[in-house]
Amino acid sequence: MNRFLDRHLPPGRERPSTLHEAMRYSTLAGGKRIRPTLCIAAAEAVGGSVDEVMHSAGALEILHTYTLIHDDLPCMDDDDLRRGMPTCHVKFGEDNAVLAGDALLTLAFEWIAETPAPSPYLPTQLVLELAQAAGNRGVIAGQVEDLAGEGSLLEKDDLQFIHIHKTAMLIRGAVRIGCIEAGGKPAELDALTRYGADIGLAFQIADDVLNATSDETTLGKPVGSDDLRGKNTYVRIHGIPKANEMANALVENAIKELDALSGDPDPLVEIARFIIARDT
Amino acid sequence: MNRFLDRHLPPGRERPSTLHEAMRYSTLAGGKRIRPTLCIAAAEAVGGSVDEVMHSAGALEILHTYTLIHDDLPCMDDDDLRRGMPTCHVKFGEDNAVLAGDALLTLAFEWIAETPAPSPYLPTQLVLELAQAAGNRGVIAGQVEDLAGEGSLLEKDDLQFIHIHKTAMLIRGAVRIGCIEAGGKPAELDALTRYGADIGLAFQIADDVLNATSDETTLGKPVGSDDLRGKNTYVRIHGIPKANEMANALVENAIKELDALSGDPDPLVEIARFIIARDT
Numbered sequence: 193m194n195r196f197l198d199r200h201l202p203p204g205r206e207r208p209s210t211l212h213e214a215m216r217y218s219t220l221a222g223g224k225r226i227r228p229t230l231c232i233a234a235a236e237a238v239g240g241s242v243d244e245v246m247h248s249a250g251a252l253e254i255l256h257t258y259t260l261i262h263d264d265l266p267c268m269d270d271d272d273l274r275r276g277m278p279t280c281h282v283k284f285g286e287d288n289a290v291l292a293g294d295a296l297l298t299l300a301f302e303w304i305a306e307t308p309a310p311s312p313y314l315p316t317q318l319v320l321e322l323a324q325a326a327g328n329r330g331v332i333a334g335q336v337e338d339l340a341g342e343g344s345l346l347e348k349d350d351l352q353f354i355h356i357h358k359t360a361m362l363i364r365g366a367v368r369i370g371c372i373e374a375g376g377k378p379a380e381l382d383a384l385t386r387y388g389a390d391i392g393l394a395f396q397i398a399d400d401v402l403n404a405t406s407d408e409t410t411l412g413k414p415v416g417s418d419d420l421r422g423k424n425t426y427v428r429i430h431g432i433p434k435a436n437e438m439a440n441a442l443v444e445n446a447i448k449e450l451d452a453l454s455g456d457p458d459p460l461v462e463i464a465r466f467i468i469a470r471d472t
Numbered sequence: 473m474n475r476f477l478d479r480h481l482p483p484g485r486e487r488p489s490t491l492h493e494a495m496r497y498s499t500l501a502g503g504k505r506i507r508p509t510l511c512i513a514a515a516e517a518v519g520g521s522v523d524e525v526m527h528s529a530g531a532l533e534i535l536h537t538y539t540l541i542h543d544d545l546p547c548m549d550d551d552d553l554r555r556g557m558p559t560c561h562v563k564f565g566e567d568n569a570v571l572a573g574d575a576l577l578t579l580a581f582e583w584i585a586e587t588p589a590p591s592p593y594l595p596t597q598l599v600l601e602l603a604q605a606a607g608n609r610g611v612i613a614g615q616v617e618d619l620a621g622e623g624s625l626l627e628k629d630d631l632q633f634i635h636i637h638k639t640a641m642l643i644r645g646a647v648r649i650g651c652i653e654a655g656g657k658p659a660e661l662d663a664l665t666r667y668g669a670d671i672g673l674a675f676q677i678a679d680d681v682l683n684a685t686s687d688e689t690t691l692g693k694p695v696g697s698d699d700l701r702g703k704n705t706y707v708r709i710h711g712i713p714k715a716n717e718m719a720n721a722l723v724e725n726a727i728k729e730l731d732a733l734s735g736d737p738d739p740l741v742e743i744a745r746f747i748i749a750r751d752t
Contacts, residue, residue, distance in 0.1 A: 202608055207633075208616040211608055262574060267566035286547035287619050290570065294542060295608040297574065301581045302603035305596050312592035316585050319599050323582035328482055328491055328575040336488040339567050353487075 193228045194220070196250050200303065214284040214292035215299075219257045222275045222412075224470070226395070226463070227252040227362060231370035233459035234384055237450070240374020247307040248318055248369050255300035255326055256362065259335075261293040268339065269421070276412035297326075307373065318369055325365030334358025343422040351424050352393075359399070360392025367460075383452040390446035391464045397439040398468045400425035401432060411472055439468045473508045474500070476530050480583065494564040494572035495579075499537045502555045502692075504750070506675070506743070507532040507642060511650035513739035514664055517730070520654020527587040528598055528649050535580035535606055536642060539615075541573040548619065549701070556692035577606075587653065598649055605645030614638025623702040631704050632673075639679070640672025647740075663732040670726035671744045677719040678748045680705035681712060691752055719748045 197219055204213040228249030235245045264271040264279040265286065272282050281289035304322050305315045324330055334357025341350065367388035371381050402411060403418045404427045418425050426435040443464045450457035477499055484493040508529035515525045544551040544559040545566065552562050561569035584602050585595045604610055614637025621634065647668035651661050682691060683698045684707045698705050706715040723744045730737035 208613050208620065210620065211612065211616040215608065258574075262570055265570065267570060287545075288616065290542055290545065290547060291612050291616055294538075294574075294577065295612045297577060298603050298607035298612070301599055302607065305599040305603065312596070316592070316595040316599070319581055319585040319596070323578050323585065327578035327582060328495065332491065332571050332575045332578070333488050336491040336568065336571050340488065340490060 193225050193249060193253065196246055197253060200250060201254075201299075210284060210288055211292060211295060214280055214288050215254075215296055217283060218261050218274075218280045218292065219254055219296065221277050223253075223257075224472070225253060226467070227256050227366040230363060230366040230388070230460075230463060233463060234367040234370030234376075234388075235374035237384070237453045237455045237457050237460050238371050238374050238376035238380045239455040240370070240376075244308070245370050245373050247303050248373055249366075251300040251304040251322060252362070252366050252369065254296045254303070255322065258293040258296040258300070259326075259331055259362075261289050261296070263335065265289060268335075269417075271413060271417070273408075273413045276409075300326075304369075309373070310375070314373060317372060321365055321369050321372065325361045325368075330357060330361040330365070331359075332357075334361070338423070341424050344424075346424040346429070348429060351426070351429055354424065355393055355396040355426070356389070359396035360389050363392030363395060364388030377454070380453055383449040387446045387449040387460065387464070390442040390449075391467050394439040394442040394446070394464075395467045397426045397435050397442075398470065400427045401435055401439070402471070403427075404432065406471065436468075443468055473505050473529060473533065476526055477533060480530060481534075481579075490564060490568055491572060491575060494560055494568050495534075495576055497563060498541050498554075498560045498572065499534055499576065501557050503533075503537075504752070505533060506747070507536050507646040510643060510646040510668070510740075510743060513743060514647040514650030514656075514668075515654035517664070517733045517735045517737050517740050518651050518654050518656035518660045519735040520650070520656075524588070525650050525653050527583050528602075528653055529646075531580040531584040531602060532642070532646050532649065534576045534583070535602065538573040538576040538580070539606075539611055539642075541569050541576070543615065545569060548615075549697075551693060551697070553688075553693045580606075584649075589653070590655070594653060597652060601645055601649050601652065605641045605648075610637060610641040610645070611639075612637075614641070618703070621704050624704075626704040626709070628709060631706070631709055634704065635673055635676040635706070636669070639676035640669050643672035643675060644668030657734070660733055663729040667726045667729040667740065667744075670722040670729075671747050674719040674722040674726070674744075675747045677706045677715050677722070678750065680707045681715055681719070682751070683707075684712065686751065716748075723748055 201216050202212045204216050206212050231245055231249040232242045261280045263269050304318045309315050334354045338354045367384045371384045406415050408415050446464050447461055481496050482492045484496055486492050511525055511529040512522045541560045543549050584598045589595050614634045618634045647664045651664045686695050688695050726744050727741055
């Protein structure tokens with residue numbers, strides 16, 4: 193995935209080089225590559241191959257990178273550190289960070305539309321999946337409510353709305369896109385959709401726990417920042433033991449869904465377990 | 473077009489309503505609807521109809537609206553007034569303005585992918601046209617160089633790079649999308665591409681002249697702001713008479729391209745003339 197991103201992102205020397213360097217800096221800064229990995233694993237779990245879905249997997253990663261760049265902006269979470277390095281706006285200026293994010297979002301649609309698809313209808317379907325996961329009824333809805341809720345104590349349902357949209361929608365989208373592109377059957381798509389929604393919510397709960405319990409060196413970003421900012425998190429509303437318990441239950445539910453698949457489910461089992469066991 | 477936008481944008485009462493109200497506020501605030509009109513006129517100029525291209529035309533307008541919202545941000549042009557009304561970040565806050573822009577950009581790809589197309593290959597092609605016109609080799613390239621050039625005096629070629637990318641690429645994209653979707657022949661697409669590039673550049677030159685010569689009530693935004701900010705404009709580099717002359721020549725060239733078309737070219741002729749004769 194890292195090789196694919198390096199090769200397909202515009203070269204840093206191409207004009208305007210500040211823009212292209214900013215796009216490359218934030219995308220190639222590391223990161224767990226969870227969404228592309230899920231897309232590939234979902235394709236393999238319904239009998240497809242990694243080659244079929246590389247463009248879509250890359251699109252998911254650069255779209256995710258755009259959300260991080262914009263989330264870190266001073267007018268949003270105002271974070272200076274990401275993956276142990278200065279955030280995009282600290283390094284390239286706020287204006288270039290907004291535009292680098294915009295450019296990565298736009299390029300994600302270009303990449304997914306360019307996927308080498310066996311059916312002419314497929315790229316359109318993938319574009320729609322990506323737009324719906326990322327848009328005003330997906331990731332962005334969660335981000336808006338998350339910011340609006342800062343400093344006030346939300347109800348459990350409202351917190352769940354935020355976490356489902358902010359995080360789970362794109363993770364669910366990643367497995368759906370891998371499954372659709374690899375020609376998964378409707379029953380497989382349904383099972384993977386439930387798997388994605390469950391591990392997506394578990395992922396954000398684990399993030400909340402890490403933000404409260406890890407240290408800055410391990411995590412690569414400030415610890416305890418959610419609390420300082422008055423963010424609504426599973427830790428704040430439910431406490432750490434209950435949050436861990438909920439994440440575990442979601443992962444176990446997700447793994448049960450994988451019985452319905454025709455291909456190799458093992459990587460999806462491993463990713464689900466990794467999501468709550470990770471330390472970064 | 474206004475009816476289409478009103479019907480197809482998410483309702484303001486839908487959660488999160490701040491986001492949806494911001495998307496509607498900026499899109500429905502008025503505006504000349506130049507890009508959708510060009511898309512529709514290009515379709516008709518190659519024998520197509522308005523119904524075929526409404527989704528694409530709407531996508532072009534909300535994509536254009538996203539560029540305005542982000543351009544107006546404090547970290548970019550820092551404008552408080554747009555179309556005679558407070559800009560999106562003044563009305564809804566900077567965080568919601570960034571996210572409303574992101575959501576409109578994302579929704580533009582959803583709309584264009586949902587176009588009722590006669591061929592299954594068509595929506596993908598339109599997604600690519602839109603992404604390439606708007607992305608890091610299109611509009612965003614121009615915006616990055618425009619901001620980078622503020623306060624220093626650019627060469628003529630660099631100014632042209634900015635204007636072509638910042639403005640002409642999406643106008644060119646609008647006529648290309650209308651032509652492609654209506655099944656225009658390759659020679660028609662070539663002619664319309666040159667037409668779009670020419671009137672797109674003329675449009676930005678006319679904008680530069682208006683910013684220097686109009687008044688705030690007529691224009692709906694501050695006048696002379698380019699100059700105050702040390703922006704590189706055709707007025708600054710070439711002077712007003714020469715800028716007007718260049719815009720006129722581009723429009724006359726553009727109109728000559730229309731001889732190649734099989735449908736009704738008259739609306740495209742009128743739009744080309746309007747672009748340099750407008751007072752707002």
